[in-house]
Amino acid sequence: MNEKRKTATFIAIMALIIWGGVLSTGCSPSQLTYSEEILELGDAYVDSYRADIYLDGTLAERYDYRIEATGSYRMIYRSWKMPLSSISPDAPYIEPLVVIPTPGAVPYIKDHNGTVRILSANDSQYSDEVERLAERNEVGGYYPQRFPAGRYRMIYLFRIHPYLECDQQFCHWNLMLADEHLPCRQLAIYIHDPDDLMVELFTHPEMEIHREGDVWAITGSSPKDGLIEVEMLLLPEAKELIEGFPRDVKNVYEKTVSAQNNCSKTPGHSSTTIGQETSFQKLLASICSGMKVAGNE
Numbered sequence: 422m423n424e425k426r427k428t429a430t431f432i433a434i435m436a437l438i439i440w441g442g443v444l445s446t447g448c449s450p451s452q453l454t455y456s457e458e459i460l461e462l463g464d465a466y467v468d469s470y471r472a473d474i475y476l477d478g479t480l481a482e483r484y485d486y487r488i489e490a491t492g493s494y495r496m497i498y499r500s501w502k503m504p505l506s507s508i509s510p511d512a513p514y515i516e517p518l519v520v521i522p523t524p525g526a527v528p529y530i531k532d533h534n535g536t537v538r539i540l541s542a543n544d545s546q547y548s549d550e551v552e553r554l555a556e557r558n559e560v561g562g563y564y565p566q567r568f569p570a571g572r573y574r575m576i577y578l579f580r581i582h583p584y585l586e587c588d589q590q591f592c593h594w595n596l597m598l599a600d601e602h603l604p605c606r607q608l609a610i611y612i613h614d615p616d617d618l619m620v621e622l623f624t625h626p627e628m629e630i631h632r633e634g635d636v637w638a639i640t641g642s643s644p645k646d647g648l649i650e651v652e653m654l655l656l657p658e659a660k661e662l663i664e665g666f667p668r669d670v671k672n673v674y675e676k677t678v679s680a681q682n683n684c685s686k687t688p689g690h691s692s693t694t695i696g697q698e699t700s701f702q703k704l705l706a707s708i709c710s711g712m713k714v715a716g717n718e
Contacts, residue, residue, distance in 0.1 A: 460604045460644055464490040465714045467605040468572065472598060474612045476619075476655070478581045478663045479518075480596075486523075486573045486603075486714065494568050496554060496715040497523065497575055498561025500601075504533035505558040509582065513666055517560055519578035526562030526573075531555040554715070568714075585660050586670040591620060592659045593673050597650040602643070603714065610639040610651060618655045618662075620674075623681055625650040652677070 460466075469485040486497055504514040510533070520540055522528040528540040529551045537552045539545050551563050562575055586593040598610070612619065615635040622630060625648050628641035643649050654677055660667040670676070 460606060460642060462487075462604050462606065463645075464488070465494060466603050468607065470605050470608040472608075472610045474596070474610065474651070476612070476614060476616070476659060476662055478583065478665060480577075480579045480581055482577045482579075484575045484577075486575070487571075488568050488573065488714065489570055491570045492567045494714040495564050495566075496561055497526065497564075497568075497573060498555065498559050498715065499575070499577055500556055500560075501558040503558070505530070505560070506532050506534075513583050515558070516580040516582060517577070518580060519576070520560050520562075521576035522562035523564075523573040523575055526564045526575075527551070528562055529555065529560065531557055531559045533558050580664070583663070583665045585663060585665050585667045586673055587657055587660055587667050588669065588671055588673045590657065591673040591677075592655045592657050592667070593670070593677050594653045594655060594659070594663070594665075595650070596653070597648070599643070599647075599649040601646050602649075604645045605643040605647075605649070608639075608641055608643060608649065610649075612637040612639070612651070612653070616658070616662075618659050619653060620656060621654040621677075623652040623677075625652065652681075 465486065465488045467484055468487045469483075471483045473481040475481075482499070484497075484499070488494060501515050504510050504512065505517060506514045507516060514533070517530050517532075520528040520530065522541075527544040527547050529547075530538045530540065531551070532538075535552075535557050537548055537555065539548050539551065547563060547565065550565075554563070555561070560577060562573075581596065583594055583596065599605075612622070613636055617635075619637060622637055622639075624630065624639055624641075626641075628639050630637065630639050632638070639651065654674060
């Protein structure tokens, strides 16, 4: 993707996540229809989660948390099992771009090497404590006094550099957004596709999907530690836009569709493997993440 287009995408994303707009989807979060599933929410949960995925690998996320117990938690964070790094480790990785914390919280990044960056100029004194409490591959907000009961918003911007499995006709991109996380009462995932690169879209578990303009909208909810995953079959031009790691795989379409059939036969499990090698299966299993709060001692 050229630099002008990257800049335009970045500006659009920042406007979206700061002002809470929905761009061209034609609806607002309050108008979305969510699962009727009754969730056990507990004393801390994600009241609303929004993800905007752009087909250059950019991911913008907005988490609205509800904490019911005063003084129990001091960290709100989002973790990855892929390496979190600002420099390519020559393998699939997550590049952190922006962290906008809830007011009063100290924004931080702890990368795959364990290096901590405090992102607010006046809060460097908390570096040692964040280093002790945070896990590797984690971004979040640290609140030294512990959070009182209330509502809290965290906003993140990442660029994902994934494996892409491609043949001459299709490219396959699996993105597991979470599988270890707080209950999520409402979730909305928007995939922006102005170039009509999407051929087929699968969600795990099954969620509502509809298209409005150039945006694919996915809505649902998730119990604690439920899988939240999207799997995309794209035209091969996608590998020119996504700064990832393309690999040649034969019969991408057939293997992806076959994996969906196998998945539907196994309740509670989602297999998105389209290759045959065990290492690829392990890779897909590792592309997961969490949306959590912590009251670390």
